[in-house]
Amino acid sequence: MKTAPRHHPPHRPRRRRTTRATAAGLVGALVTTVTATALTTAAATVPTASAAAAQPGDVVLAETFDDGELPAGWNPVLGDWTVRDGRLVGDAPDGSAPARITFGEPVENYRLDATLRFEDVDNASRWAGAILDVAPDGAVPWWQSILRSTTTAGNGVEIAQRTAANGWNVPYTGSAATDAATGRDVQLSVEVQGADVTSSIDGTPVLEGRIDRTDDGVLGFVLAGATVSIDDVTVTEIEPASWVGDDGELPVTVAHRGYSSVAPENTLAAYASAMRTGAEYVEIDVHTTADGVPVVSHDQTVDRTTDGTGDVALLPSSYLTGLDAGSWFSPAFAAEPLPTFADMLDLMDTGASTMLLEIKGPETSAEVERVVDMIVDAGLEDRVVLQSFDVDALRAAREHAPQIPRGLLRGTLDADPVATAKDLGAVMYNPSANALATRPSVIGDLNAAGIAVMPYTVDSAADWARLTEAGVDGIITNRAGAFIGWKEAQGQVVGPAPAPEPTVAVVSPAEGAEVERGGSVVLAASATDADDVTLTLDGETVENGAVVPAADLALGEHTVVATATGEGGEATAERTVVVTVTAEGLRSRIAAQDVSALQLVLLLGAVDHERWSTLELFVERYVDDEATVERLVEEIDHLAGR
Template identity: 60%
Template structure:
């Protein structure tokens, strides 16, 4: 859509400052959008606030073809519908600001009535400041949670449009400033949150607001991207595994995924438990599948780890889904086999009922579980767990229809090239379970898409340090110089001369003489024609290439010619006649003698060339 060149006149701005708050109804629900569909497109050229846009707070109106709000504290306009994956584009302009700390931008996920809590992606006029760009939450208690800040390439300033683009894929948010990516973060999503615009303590105008449905996030990380963090059984290094406390802690540590395990009880209740039996992590005894739901959920699942966690009980899947849905993490859910198709279906139905189908990857070691899951809910994403690698993991992945092949770290070490093979087939790789920095480095260098770890907080810090580490210094550019023959020098045709080049920071050097490759060392000038010749040296290295050349001249002297006459196949008397002509510089007589007495045509032609050169 073309950018509208609207600017507010002084009179329009004065009228705007006295505008009253609009009260508008919500839009009727629209049909489900598909990737690529433009859901909203507004340029305000008709002079009206669009139907269904709700001014929650602040004086909003359309002036000179732009939607404008002035002054006030946290003015908000909501619109649109609940979308899981979308891009919101808008031209945003600060017209007046109270001070440089004021901000404006986009509501990413907000109640239609504008109540707390909501998430926003905003900028300040001084957007090059360390916190000039933000992804922040207005909390349920009307406070601020600002977990993500960055700086923009330039200041937004006052009186100029900034092309703001916000991409939302599930809980993932990417912030673009005039087309440049400036910030990424994760936000909590709600089942009914909509989009909106927001401004604080400023007069701000908006134009060309477009909301487009986009493709969901893929599991595959792009080239050079760091792996996603998956908190193994929650943050199990500092919490009892597979408890609600561990799941919440994993999300709060910034893990993109929390991983947990589900069994089905004897009476059909999906519960969170890793082992087949409850003996290790609870005071109970027996197989999880042999106990009822109430019996399982009544068990203390925290005291074995520390008395401080005595209140933690074995959670149901529904409870785990509820706390994860309220977090910024997605769910990596392992179904422990064997499970009947009905039990698998019950687990998947619970995931979908919790609104977590788009935020869950179901994985299992049991291929029968994965086939049952595919049959029951073909849209659910699946991952195959492996302790040892298959002979052809790509073929197995295609056969099972999985989007992730998740091997043990130990198995992957024996075949790191597998990551590239699976990624090329569109299959992600999440390796388990790695807790040491040396292992994280190896997996990151191998290009895995995710690392499953008991220490998500530590891994997050390690990845941040790696991302912020200074880029390696560029390799120095090579240099090269032709040291022999010297530029402008002369070489007598009968002599040998050296060819040599000097280089720095080079891994390969080629030398040519008149375009033909030669090796450094001694070369016979007798094979060259009289006149100018060029030696060229090219050096290449990690820092690029460099070229240098030297031009020299092959000449003939009377002394040199005398030596070549002596070497010619002529009689002694004929040779004496020719040497006398050289001594007297009688070049005409010498020429006639060479023509008469030198039988070899090549030798004769070369001698005649040299005689003509001396004759001038």
């Protein structure tokens, strides 16, 4: 069963979808409505353009049911479907499976308009509406946009899926301003652009969502526990969606390395969490292993995010897929694997988010082609955008599979971003937020050329507001859920918005980390919406990013506290780190002492045989520096359990 992101309340400001209607598309739809109205006065069944050859603005189907019988090509699947008094009438008694009828040809970008009237309902929870993508024989699964007679209820309108298991997945619900009631005509309009859906009732948008699409899916009507009549059905081809958002829309959410603030980055858990939270895009990174298998990892090495070590390009996939990629983040994610790209493609097919896939350079043309072929073989070309800092990788992808859209990543702005993006055929230009701040006027230049702008990596509400005001099309963030919540709040704020509360996290050391006495402790914190961040180690202030030799710290537990202060208040976070000693570490420190060869043999022999009392005696006798003797004796006592 496929699932989709959780719904967002319908009263929020209209968010930018992964792809959006253009002005030309809206004009086309308007022209279509006028054209269809004129045509219906002349004939019940209107000759239309073939869906395969239709252009935006073309009517691909128009039906008024004036002939008194079911039109050719309309296929009743379940329930009683007849034509009476110039209307299509469907009846499905309460308790039965949803009655449905299919019609039309596959159309990728369309607007379905129909007049719908509840003639009778078994109870107030019964419903009817349009099927948006279904097999011609009406078999499960399908997606639908429906309304209840009590349309003002919290679930008065829905975008939902009837699953392959004949169950329900209802990710999007909302309400309308007035009830459809019974005996009253309502105008149902559903605009579908690729996977994006907007449902309107009586000319007012009431709900948005994303659905799964199939290559041969047609349209239909569906109802349950009601008798419903339908008239003036028009299907119009509309413009393919644009990557650039409309004025006033909020930026789409791009979950950076998955929902990486709540799950370990670039893992299946992070990707699934991002889809569940409702992110329109999920960004991940791909490298190729020594044996040619694309795997999902940001760094060139696996040292930072796994329990392994080494360069991805020099390691076999069998080694990499056996690594623990979750414990570094939290014990709750212990044994979370480093995923292959194939694993991620399988997972993304269970949701509706678009993948923003960064190809890490340098990759060979053959390696880029392998990644592209996997996307094509999975049938997911319309749900992936390839991006890279490496222009050669983008050119290789364009040459091999031009149908997959591409984005250009930039750490600094090009002299002419529009020309650079056009040269690569890029639909997105995604710079660092800091670089974009130096010349925000390029957003308008790029948008005017049909190129979207999605800066990275932006985690504070203040920056979200600044970039939204500047007109970016999307925001790449580690805090996908928080950003979605921030967008929700924009429609609810009355008067000046309160200053956001700061957040802070200790990013190093990891909680409960043990550091050998010969190593060092890196002390670092990250914060959002903060004017100042301070770090203390055992109560003493240290600089953010400081590297403290463990030899300067006592053995045992130490406390790191980070404090962030800002206009919205103060936040703190705490971590502990344990300085310990191992026999191997002690041996290396003794081996570095300035002693004779015979003395060194005696010292190391005592370590190897764990003769701690003898070792302590030798250290006090052979090592000259008193501070060193004191530290080594402390370590010996620790190993001896004294």
